[in-house]
Amino acid sequence: VxxxxxxxxxxxxxxxxxxxxxxxxxxxxxxxxxxxxxxxxxxxxxxxxxxxxxxxxxxxxxxxxxxxxxxxxxxxxxxxxxxxxxxxxxxxxxxxxxxxxxxxxxxxxxxxxxxxxxxxxxxxxxxxxxxxxxxxxxxxxxxxxxxxxxxxxxxxxxxxxxxxxxxxxxxxxxxLNSQEENLIKNIGKIKEEIEKYKIENKQLWRKYLTKLVNEIIQQPKITYSDIKVYIPEFDELTREQMIEIGGEILKKHMEAIVIVVNKKAEAIEYVVMLNDEISKRGFDSSAIAKIIAEKLEGKSGGEKTIAQGFGRKIDNEIFQSIICEVRNYVINKLK
Incomplete structure (x- = not known):
């Protein structure tokens, strides 16, 4: 060897x-x-x-x-x-x-x-x-x-x-078009500018959010008895923004269910939210999210007052069938 x-x-x-x-x-x-x-x-x-x-x-x-x-x-x-x-x-x-x-x-x-x-x-x-x-x-x-x-x-x-x-x-x-010895100093300046823009962006978002919510509450997708269901649709929102929109709507209408839909390039994600008051009446965000997930051939999960899910992109016909299924859910709960 x-x-x-x-x-x-x-x-x-x-x-x-x-x-x-x-x-x-x-x-x-x-x-x-x-x-x-x-x-x-x-x-x-x-x-x-x-x-x-x-x-x-x-x-x-x-x-x-x-x-x-x-x-x-x-x-x-x-x-x-x-x-x-x-x-x-x-x-x-x-x-x-x-x-x-x-x-x-x-x-x-x-x-x-x-x-x-x-x-x-x-x-x-x-x-x-x-x-x-x-x-x-x-x-x-x-x-x-x-x-x-x-x-x-x-x-x-x-x-x-x-x-x-x-x-x-x-x-x-x-x-960064900077000398190496000034790099940390210049990065610090850029960070300060970014933080400033974040604050300004947050202030603009709050103003836009107020206007947006006022428009949404004028057009509920479903109204049955004292329950209103809002289903606003958006493109490329963050999860935090979706939840914030839902929260602001619920502040104005306690007896409401909010389904915030976010259409991304290849899929749809959504958040379902409702207040404790109607949760005590038997309404469940996770159950609604599951109904939507089945239509979207996706998945969902969550709790009684907030749930989320995702699925494939849909056409108007499927979207209308989702509205119909949610309406039936509301009617059955109020019987």
Whole structure:
């Protein structure tokens, strides 16, 4: 049997392995000796180290860990690998040598990086820390109580990550016609303008809504006894706007059922709303929504006072049949 070792891949994994040991040492130095390795995964492009810690890492803590670990790299420390009797190893370095897990045997293989980090480890490593290259923390996250995951790259993968970020920054500056150093300031200004337009848009919507509701209540689709059913139709409304329209109509007519229909490009969605007063008389928004869904070959769901649904686009004939079905529902409830 013959095998061929992918040298570049092997070197990348060796850098990642030694980088993991250094990152753990940096985390212990910055966060405290309570930190313990909970898990790790090494790869060619991205690695992860899970550590025990009682809270998510702050930006400042991440920066300090990153600076500390790269100081170890730049110091070009010798990575020494040797075997030692288990009892002597534990007596010399303590149980912290088992950060990666307890290994079997009377002797243990130790990886000693300038006494910064000493671990029992059977993996391949670089000869000097300078061979690792830049170590860049990509992301940290809390994966469970007391465990923080640190995702990182090293070597050329770190360089490519930074280059990609630079490209994004340059493209953003180009889109906003801004110098890179003024980008945050200009984004802040744009955000302020957007917030201003949102307020203005909300004020315009409120004015339009008042006028719109006054027009809708003049033309109920169904009137039976004291119950009025309003079915306004719109194009491309948001769900929030649909509910707001329904709510405003119900404020003006307590004994009403509102079905707000929103016709999108390829489908129809709707919201059914009614007040508690007529809900107590047996009317149910979810039941009405289900009737409509059956006609639209769609789905619905909700509660007694508010429900929603969607279905395929319909023609006028089907729409009239929906009105007829809703009318029958109202009549049956009032019998």
């Amino acid at each position: 013959m095998g061929i070792v992918d040298v570049e891949r092997r070197l990348s994994l060796m850098r990642s392995h030694t980088a993991t040991h250094l990152l753990l040492a940096a985390a212990i130095d910055v966060l405290g000796k309570h930190v313990w390795q909970s898990g790790a995964q090494k790869d060619v492009f991205k690695n992860r180290l899970d550590i025990t810690h009682y809270k998510p890492l702050t930006i400042e803590e991440i920066k300090k860990i990153e600076e500390k670990v790269n100081t170890y790299v730049l110091s070009n420390i010798d990575v020494k690998i040797y075997e030692m009797p288990r009892a002597k190893a534990e007596g010399t370095y303590g149980i912290r040598i088992y950060q990666g897990g307890v290994v079997p045997g009377k002797n243990v293989r130790l990886v000693n990086i300038g006494d910064i980090n000493v671990q029992a480890c059977g993996g391949l490593h670089v000869n000097k820390t300078g061979e690792i290259g830049l170590i860049k923390i990509l992301k940290t996250s809390r994966i469970q109580d007391g465990v923080i995951r640190i995702e990182f790259t090293c070597g050329l993968s770190s360089l490519r990550y930074i280059q990609n970020k630079e490209e994004i920054l340059m493209e953003a500056a180009k889109i």
